[in-house]
Amino acid sequence: MLEGHDPYLVALSVVIAILGGYTGFGLTARIRGTPDASHRLLLAGAAFFLAIGIWTMHFVGMLAAPLPAGTVYLVLPTIVSFLICALVVGISLFFVSVGEPPVFRVLSSAVLLGVGIASMHYVGMHGLSGNFAMTHDGAMVVLSVLIAIATAYGGLRAFLARQGGVQLALSAVAYGFAVSGMHYTAMAGMHLVPPSQGSHPHVEGLAASSQMLSLVVALLCFVIAAGFLLSLVPDPRKKVAETTDTVAAIPQATVRVADIPPADSSAATTSPRLRPTPLGGIGQPPRSAPAPRMPVEGADGTHFIDSADVRSVRADAHYTKVHDGTRERMCPWSISEAEAQLDPGLFVRVHRSHIVAMAHVTLVRKEGDGAIVELDGPSPHRVPVSRAKIAEVKARLGLVRRHAS
Structure with missing residues (x-):
């Protein structure tokens, strides 16, 4: 035929x-x-x-x-x-x-x-x-x-x-x-x-x-x-329009973290606003040593990735999705367990459903009542920040400085 x-x-x-x-x-x-x-x-x-x-x-x-x-x-x-x-x-x-x-x-x-x-x-x-x-x-x-x-x-x-x-x-x-x-x-x-x-x-x-x-x-x-x-x-999320006017308009501006001069190191160590605080909050028992690796599920079993490679963690029902800068993979931990296991000096829970690695943040922008941050990697992605967490995120990024007395 x-x-x-x-x-x-x-x-x-x-x-x-x-x-x-x-x-x-x-x-x-x-x-x-x-x-x-x-x-x-x-x-x-x-x-x-x-x-x-x-x-x-x-x-x-x-x-x-x-x-x-x-x-x-x-x-x-x-x-x-x-x-x-x-x-x-x-x-x-x-x-x-x-x-x-x-x-x-x-x-x-x-x-x-x-x-x-x-x-x-x-x-x-x-x-x-x-x-x-x-x-x-x-x-x-x-x-x-x-x-x-x-x-x-x-x-x-x-x-x-x-x-x-x-x-x-x-x-x-x-x-x-x-x-x-x-x-x-x-x-x-x-x-x-x-x-x-x-x-x-x-x-x-x-x-x-x-x-x-x-x-x-x-x-x-x-x-x-x-x-x-x-x-x-091209994915518009990978394009960033950066101008002098937007930088001057903080907090409504889009700011590239790489372009921000680091905060004074002495202030960072003495200011309570810049000192990392435990993610669990006040009144919780001391956390155990941070987990150096996170488990992720693969087609052939459970793999482990270095926490230093983790960009973000997103809640997904009783589990989480871990983004390594390229793709998301399922983790058997809940969002609360991931929060307890990760180093609070490196990770911040910026939203009830999201945790981010602050060292990988390349962009922060005010959006609505909250904000968003973009994380680096071969496949950059963005994560929402709740209104209650904006101040902490800005402090951790060096955007909040103490005024001279």
Whole structure:
């Protein structure tokens, strides 16, 4: 069934799969280190673009196939095929986005996603209607499902990996060829044969012509291309507009910590406003020695990272997320336990849900009733500061000085 395919549309289908994969993976790469609301929004966007890329690639491939004249597409199976794709992609990404998923959960999600992609393909095939009967080679069906599962596993591993520009592009290219390979493997096992003698072709339900499908596919191609171009726009959080006027306007200003002259060392040691205070507050028993390392959960077990590499700790239900400057990883400690274990001379609980390493703060800015701080690293991220903690944070950063008596 591969003979006679339009090579230009085949190439376009591969490109669409690559662009959809790049956009989806690019969004997932921004998930770690974002607030919960942004996390959900990025996850939904990633699932949307991956599903659109898979579904559009499938129907561009169908338009490339040498189907008999008069073939139409039944609307209901075509819509159901997209819903299947969107549902399984969203569920699979959700399962692997919670903490650091173990290998079993990644494999289970890959099987779910692969079977869902294959189901989308064959439900879409069922939507073809015309003067023919359709048959499939069993071996090719099994092979296409295995390719879909392998594709899904590779995509989920890319989701979990630390993604840079080159790695992201290579993952998207591999993903695009793999998804397209699944489609054309299934098409190679499909055979259209003349209908049995005496039967007459009939269309059951609302149908769309190839021309109508082409318009829909063209629109979705535009959506994917637009999403791809938007994903190339640099993250605005990494841009800092710094001017003399804003520095002079503290506390409403954005201030770069690296540009602030250090406070007088003698004042820092004598002033009670600059002296580090225990995080636990007044009246609590003396804390034990600070923990030099923090446990984080990985796919293959529990790892330990040096507390000096920790940028921030964020509460996540009964656990926490530890950011090492590149990504977040799940820690089995609660936010209160992390506060008790970390060195109060290095870490400050700036919010009921956030702890930051003050040595890694590169920016502080007033925002609403509170403030935000930005922490350095390969992937800089920002953390909110509550109104009650602004004075302490400014003091620890040397922004509050004693006036001469």
